[in-house]
Amino acid sequence: MPSNKIYIFDTTLRDGEQVPGCKLNTKEKIEIALALEELGVDIIEAGFPISSPGDFESVTEISKVIKNATVCGLSRAVEKDIETAAAALRYAKYPRIHTGIGTSDFHIKAKFNSTREEILKRAVQAVKWARNFTDNVEFYAEDAGRTENEYLARVVEAVIAAGATTVNIPDTTGYCLPHQYGEKIAYLINNVPNVDKAVLSCHCHNDLGMATANSISGVIAGARQIECTINGLGERAGNTSLEEVVMVIKQHQCLDLHTDIRAEQLNPISQLVADVMRMPVQPNKAIVGANAFxxxxxxxxxxxxxxxxxxxxxxxxxxxxxxxxxxxxxxxxxxxxxxxxxxxxxxxxxxxxxxxxxxxxxxxxxxxxxxxxxxxxxxxxxxxxxxxxxx
Known part of the structure; x- marks a missing residue:
């Protein structure tokens, strides 16, 4: 996509909530979702509807109150998952179904006991199922960071042809070095013939402390969406920090990139999330830590x-x-x-x-x-x- 806007996809309510002790009820999720919309987030991943009745209810209720942002529900590449996500999103003004499957050999062999060809078929089928409910479909290639580039390019081309409008390239284990992740995005842009029909998205984990650097490397290489969380919350060592990538882009105008985030609200929403999720922010945290200034x-x-x-x-x-x-x-x-x-x-x-x-x-x-x-x-x-x- 030629635009220099970077879409901010916030997954605090889904990936961030996977932090032990950070479980939220529906009322708390709605409070944070409304604050995210006011912040200027483009896409709010409200939850994983099939995971529990409570999560289904939360996605449904968030869909009713969010008017400007896209509301997204996660699913596996399973028909029942996708149907459930669609049902939870039925009230959303701008719904998105986020479906996908692992593409690295680690996942294909150990997790699925399958083959590359079979995974490719399942990926395409999942997107087709999702397109029955909405034309806004995002596909995630889980563990793309450790997926061989040539095979990843085949998967990306196939899911775009099947109707995916956003393709998520997750560094699920936080393994990549920044130059490796940027080169992976560049490889896809240069080797997927229909890549101009979709937005490539960065979803980076922080296991080696490089989630922000990898996400920035990805958008420099041509990705146009960053998936992130407030305060960098997320499973294990966390996800890309929303406040960090937003301010990197704002400070480095030479990148010629921009977001629609209202930066003056970053500290207030950081404190809100910390309070509601009962997860204090480390004092030396960039941008929002108590010692940042x-x-x-x-x-x-x-x-x-x-x-x-x-x-x-x-x-x-x-x-x-x-x-x-x-x-x-x-x-x-x-x-x-x-x-x-x-x-x-x-x-x-x-x-x-x-x-x-x-x-x-x-x-x-x-x-x-x-x-x-x-x-x-x-x-x-x-x-x-x-x-x-x-x-």
Missing amino acids: SHSSGIHQDGFLKDSQTYEIIRPEEVGAETSKIVLTARSGRSALAYRFRKLGFEFNRNDIDVLYEQFLQVADAKKEVQDTDLIEMAAKYQPEVAAAIS
């Missing part, structure tokens, strides 16, 4: 205070985060200390700061982080009236 090293603090761009490539407000933080620790310097005193309302000259800094280091060595109450106590000896006003 915090500075504690003296060298960093000094540079940041002179020009924030010395150590921040994203402004916190761009992604709906609070303001940048100067965290005072034993590694902090005089400029950060003076800054924090000024924020509290104290005005000290350089000599005052030199004296206060020695006291500060004693406190900092005894504590992980120096708080405002500690600073007020130090400053009260020199400017008691200001300290009293603040207290």
